[in-house]
Amino acid sequence: MPTFANLQHRHLQVRNTCPLCESAADTVAHMIFSCPIVLQILASVGLPPVPAIQNPDVSEDFISWFIQLSKGYQLLISITYWSAWFARNRLVHEGSACSILKSATFIRALFLELESIQQLPVPVQTTNAIKWVPPHGDIIKMNFDASFNISLNSSVSGIVSRDSQGLLMAACTYPHTGITDSFAAEANAYSLTIIKKLNSPTLDKSVISPIIRDILSLKTSFDNITFSFVARSGNASAHEMAKLGRQFGEARYWIEEAPASVEQLILRERPT
The missing domain is CATH 3.30.420.10 (Ribonuclease H-like superfamily/Ribonuclease H)
Incomplete structure (x- = not known):
């Protein structure tokens, strides 16, 4: 029969393991570079894996690589990692399994939506709210x-x-x-x-x-x-x-x- 100490040790081990793949330590570096679930999501939206970085300062090297990309790639990568992190938290806190297909569909859809918004001209700020405009003639x-x-x-x-x-x-x-x-x-x-x-x-x-x-x-x-x-x-x-x-x-x-x-x-x- 497991003792309380053993159960506590096993609980700590689970918490220290990546909840998405359960195959490595739950670290930022693992999620960015090597988590197989995240890599599959990246591939599903047409993104290559992030280049391996040897420097211990992961954040600094990642940012250096990130700022060299086009704005479109920056947006898509940001949405992808945000979605992966959201999926991770849902799994941890709600027990909801991560669906690669649903994640990829959501990422591509949100990317298209944000791109469309960015292409719109900046509206002139006015104090009047937009009102409903009637059609002309016999149009419904x-x-x-x-x-x-x-x-x-x-x-x-x-x-x-x-x-x-x-x-x-x-x-x-x-x-x-x-x-x-x-x-x-x-x-x-x-x-x-x-x-x-x-x-x-x-x-x-x-x-x-x-x-x-x-x-x-x-x-x-x-x-x-x-x-x-x-x-x-x-x-x-x-x-x-x-x-x-x-x-x-x-x-x-x-x-x-x-x-x-x-x-x-x-x-x-x-x-x-």
Whole structure:
């Protein structure tokens, strides 16, 4: 029968071992240069292993190597190691196993999102919040947003349709299952990255290309359709629909009406 001292010794040994691979000491140097799980994640996102560094001062040599890289590589490497560290902590504190596929998918998606944000012009600071803008003529405008539930790997899209006078035509909440991260949830609600890709003349080859192809295939069902991005302040009613949709287990539809809290927001957003 193991004694308390033996159990304590075994506990200390577990804590001193890398929780991801359980094959070496849990050190910064091991995680950066030699942890097989981290190396597999690096390979999955198209990154080579970090060159072996002999100097005992790992941090100084790593930084020297890092600052010589392009900004794109710096961003991708930073996201990858942050994701690996997050996976390590989830394993230690929550017992959640590390999925290389999910980690790689999340890293590539976040990289694309951050790159898109960096390419945007810096907005001029104003005191007025962005407001909902009505469409012209007989065009119907549909606003989208999404709410993500990380514990259930699911999301809900909230949709609000209005005419040129700001009158409510229809509203909907639609659930999605098997969502692996918040980026995929936002993709279901046409986030900024999706909008840019839908309006691009080039063929998308990113991790979210299946979503782009699905949307473009449905585009042919409309006589005319355009895609644009709006900040949260100009999308309040759709955001509220997405939050309310988490209460339902199935899709819900409203014609010329919506839940009371959404109708109040729509009334405030109507043009005067």
